[in-house]
Amino acid sequence: MLYSDRLRPIRILLKVLFSIFLVGFAIWGSLAMWYQLPFGKATTLSIIVGWLALSIYTIIGMIRKGCWKRLGLYGLLALALLGWWSTIRPSLDRLWAPELAHTVTGTIDGNLVTLHNVRDFKWTTASQATPQWKDETYDLDTITSVDVFLSYWTGPAIAHTLLSFGFADGRHVVFSGEIRREHHEVYSPVSGFFRQYELALIAAEEEDVIFLRTNMRKEDVYRYRVKLPPQAAKELFLAYVNMANQLAHKPEFYNTLTTNCTTIIFHMARLLDKTFPFDYRILLSGYLPGYLYDHGWLENGATLDEVRKKAFINARAQAGGREGFSRRIRE
Structure with missing residues (x-):
């Protein structure tokens, strides 16, 4: 058995695990945008649909070779999402119940x-x-x-x-x-x-x-x-x-x-x-x-x-x- 064949199960497992991580991150990101984006529901929903479409596109790419461009684009958007999330701060000055x-x-x-x-x-x-x-x-x-x-x-x-x-x-x-x-x-x-x-x-x-x-x-x-x-x-x-x-x-x-x-x-x-x-x-x-x-x-x-x-x-x-x-x- 070739060395590359022996590593194939490990590569498949890593892809599956990473795909599961991407699914979880996509869901988290969708909910974060739903609850925190300062737009109307229609605009927010459109952004979330685009985000989920990109997530699915990236996950499908994980199954194939040469998916680095997709993954790179997704990584940049994920960093932007996390950067935006880090700017959300608690406040003492709101119109409270x-x-x-x-x-x-x-x-x-x-x-x-x-x-x-x-x-x-x-x-x-x-x-x-x-x-x-x-x-x-x-x-x-x-x-x-x-x-x-x-x-x-x-x-x-x-x-x-x-x-x-x-x-x-x-x-x-x-x-x-x-x-x-x-x-x-x-x-x-x-x-x-x-x-x-x-x-x-x-x-x-x-x-x-x-x-x-x-x-x-x-x-x-x-x-x-x-x-x-x-x-x-x-x-x-x-x-x-x-x-x-x-x-x-x-x-x-x-x-x-x-x-x-x-x-x-x-x-x-x-x-x-x-x-x-x-x-x-x-x-x-x-x-x-x-x-x-x-x-x-x-x-x-x-x-x-x-x-x-x-x-x-x-x-x-x-x-x-x-x-x-x-x-x-x-x-």
């Missing part, structure tokens, strides 16, 4: 932290509310509880994750990593991969951000009590404040997979313990309770199924209005 008009910042004075722009909306429907933003001061030495809330709206694997700190005076404040939508935008998990939204960190009353999910949107919401010693709870609170201050000056894009409500909690926990293990349940946030349970971070004494049943708060939440909401969901 009303509930995301402000993000939280904090002023630290020893054990006292003043949060600016704490949201306290009074929701009348799932999309309408009386807006209210306020400043609140908290004594971190009086933190009495840390609760993880998970709100499910589409299947068991995906949930929005919120972290609530309770204080000795009965107040609670919730930190939530949110998609910062513009006023005309509607959330799409696909567009969340393509720099469509900025990341917003908000602080809100439970009567706002949890009530909205249980009583207005009718999502399935669970509350899990986290076992944290006082010093760790204090450091976690400060980590959120520091992150909020950073985002207020240097915006970041939200990413459906890598920069979302649950990964924020994971990165905050890593600040407390660098050995905090990564797990697929960090990405599939709906399974986060099992992750916390397996590592002994939930206050329990029962099986995971029993803990889940006790954590479900919708019936208690919907038994009344805003008055006494935090107390009611903990009964």
Whole structure:
């Protein structure tokens, strides 16, 4: 057998693998252009059709000899596409949806932290509310509880994750990593991969951000009590404040997979313990309770199924209005 014949299977395999890469890149490029090109739909669609036609032309050329011209042309356009993509930057100055008009910042004075722009909306429907933003001061030495809330709206694997700190005076404040939508935008998990939204960190009353999910949107919401010693709870609170201050000056894009409500909690926990293990349940946030349970971070004494049943708060939440909401969901 000739040496070239022995290499033929390897060449074929490399061509197949490279063709698969080109297919994936063509799809990614098409979606990136669809979500980010500043043209009308008709013009954008025409550009995408041309891009896909060139991609198919290049892939067909991979099957034949002498395809370097096609590949070279495609490579130049791919570099231009990546160069354009790198120019897309997050912003702090857009016309935001009303509930995301402000993000939280904090002023630290020893054990006292003043949060600016704490949201306290009074929701009348799932999309309408009386807006209210306020400043609140908290004594971190009086933190009495840390609760993880998970709100499910589409299947068991995906949930929005919120972290609530309770204080000795009965107040609670919730930190939530949110998609910062513009006023005309509607959330799409696909567009969340393509720099469509900025990341917003908000602080809100439970009567706002949890009530909205249980009583207005009718999502399935669970509350899990986290076992944290006082010093760790204090450091976690400060980590959120520091992150909020950073985002207020240097915006970041939200990413459906890598920069979302649950990964924020994971990165905050890593600040407390660098050995905090990564797990697929960090990405599939709906399974986060099992992750916390397996590592002994939930206050329990029962099986995971029993803990889940006790954590479900919708019936208690919907038994009344805003008055006494935090107390009611903990009964």
